[in-house]
Amino acid sequence: MSAPRISVLLPIYKVEDYIEHCLDSLLSQSFTDFEIIAVDDSSPDRSGEIAARLLAQQDRIPWKLIRNTDNKGLAETRKIAASEARGGWARMRSSVGTSTCSCLPASARSSPTAW
Structure with missing residues (x-):
């Protein structure tokens, strides 16, 4: 499997x-040259379970779910995600974002020579 443009x-x-x-916002895009690297930072709620279920229900977008055994904080969690990324570009995404993310196609077009 070749590396995606964006992680x-x-x-x-x-x-x-x-x-x-x-x-849902990420997975419903027509742009598919990306992967999702999700890191459950030992969340005390069902966030990780929900993410695992939704990601496993689809096979269009490659994904990886990492589960921290203890809470490491946002900066370390981002580092962990970045260390697993295979894409030519990395894009941080907030899981709290309430707007529909259609930013990936624009990201892919913004610097075509960098791919």
Whole structure:
């Protein structure tokens, strides 16, 4: 499998009310040359379970879910996600974001020579 253009780095912690909308937004795009690297930062709610279920229900977008055994904080969680990324570009995504993310096609077009 070839490396995707973009790796979407998705830290997960206490976002049970938002993670489904966030992933639905990412997974419903027509642009598919990306992967999702989600890191459950030992969230005390069901955020990680919800993410695992939604990601496993689809096979269009490659994904990886990492589960921290203890809470490491946002900066370390992003580093963990970045270390697993295979894409030519990395894009941070907030799991709390409530807007529809259509930013990936624009990201891919912004610097075509860098791919």
